[in-house]
Amino acid sequence: MLVVGGGVWRAADQGVFSTGEGPAYEPWDDWRTPTSGPLNLVRAAILAANPHNSQPWLFHVTPTQIDLFSDLRRNLGTVDPFLIEMHIGLGCALENLVLAAAANGYTTRVSLSPDASDETLVARIGLTPGSVPVSTLYHMIPLRHTNRYPYDTGHPVSLVTLDALSALGDDPDVRVFWFASALERTPVGNMLVEAAHAFVADKAQDGVDTGTWWRATWQDIQQHRDGITLDAAGLPDLTRVLGKMLPSVSVEQQDSSFLQNTAEQAKTAGAFGLLAIRNRQDRTQQVRAGQFWEHMHLWATKEGLAMQPLNQATERASREIVLGMSPHFGDALRLLVQDAAWQAILTFRVGYSTHEGLRSPRRAVNDVVKP
Incomplete structure (x- = not known):
């Protein structure tokens, strides 16, 4: 008892x-x-x-x-x-x-x-x-809500649907590239999984700067009202419940779970998308790309579609620039775009989810309004 x-x-x-x-x-x-x-x-x-x-x-x-x-x-x-x-x-x-x-x-x-x-x-x-x-x-x-659960591989996303998503944007400096067929999805999925492994291997990106936003307990969530939670991670219900009830796992176990989840997300994607702008350093283009992303995501929600950023490749490309590394992921993204006029800033997946995405915490209005 x-x-x-x-x-x-x-x-x-x-x-x-x-x-x-x-x-x-x-x-x-x-x-x-x-x-x-x-x-x-x-x-x-x-x-x-x-x-x-x-x-x-x-x-x-x-x-x-x-x-x-x-x-x-x-x-x-x-x-x-x-x-x-x-x-x-x-x-x-x-x-x-x-x-x-x-x-x-x-x-x-x-x-x-x-x-x-x-x-x-x-x-x-x-x-x-x-x-x-x-x-x-x-x-x-x-x-x-961002949906990180596996998507239904038996329910493909039609080209008509992808064209309808593309048509939501009318900005000449913002564009979405689609990778929908199995032949197109495979290299994109492999790249995203590889990028996730590189991300985890970088302790500054993974352990320090991502760890800062991890909200491990119910008390943390209610106090901070932001950050990454177990509920929104797209884990099976039993795994999610046990993850809350059992003592905190090691960083290595967290990383292993993240990599397994990323592989499953990539494998079940109905299609991959790549959001690109003319100049990735242009603030207004970045903001307008965000408007387009939100517009697509809202429309997808209306149509019963799920969407999720899988952005480790662009994050690693930026890291390569900062560290002066060989542009492995930068080159991979350019190869996907195949058009020097466009620069990738966000990679994501779309599909029909097997599970409803759960909510993330949000700060109150009074906390984000300045005098």
Whole structure:
């Protein structure tokens, strides 16, 4: 009885019975309040996709304007040394914000990088009362989650669907490349798995800068309200429950689980995608690519599709530049694109999932609004 009682207490203490609940998850339920005003736009923005769930945004809100800032304190270090992923995530937040503006009775005027003297000011969104059509994607905002579970290999993603995803973008500086056939998927999957092994072997990227964002306990999740959690890792239900109840495993065991999971994710991908821009150093292009990614992900959610970034290859390519290494992954990405006019910034998979993706924690609106 003591053992069983202790197990139940441990399960309750670690949130086994409260998956996706508690203050850290309330923003997913409270994103649309009965009150009006610009803060409702921020409530939608903070539910956007972002790297490592770092939530690297700050907002300054007035009745007629919202300024979106990067929070450089929430950078990923060696994982994202050029802040590319950070700005993709900021573009995702901007996309949600603009979608929410129409639903809250505003028309918007967006200016990217409006102040050359402040590199943290990513976008200025002017707000004017007005009636514009509300996109069906607005209603997908609280339903969109990165899905790391295996995808259904018996349910292929059609070329018609991939073309429809591509057609969502009309930016001449942003493009998605698809790898859908088995012949195309195999080398991409192999590259992503190889990149995951290289990532794990780099203790700065894996142990230090990724470990900083790992939220191992229920208490950590509720305190920080950000970061990487076991619930969102795409693990089988029993593995996830045992992972919460048992003592913390070693870094080596965590890495082994991550590599096995990555191999399964690559093997079951319905298709791989590669998001590219003309100039990977251009902040506005990075942000616009983020808007496109969020738009695709919301549309995919509406259509019953799952999506997941598998971005270790681009992270390793950046690391190669920083360390002056031979550009192994940089060359591999260029070979996939086969067009010198485009530079890869995000690799991902798409498919029909075998399991519903679970929510990640989110900070409260008051924590991301600056005076």
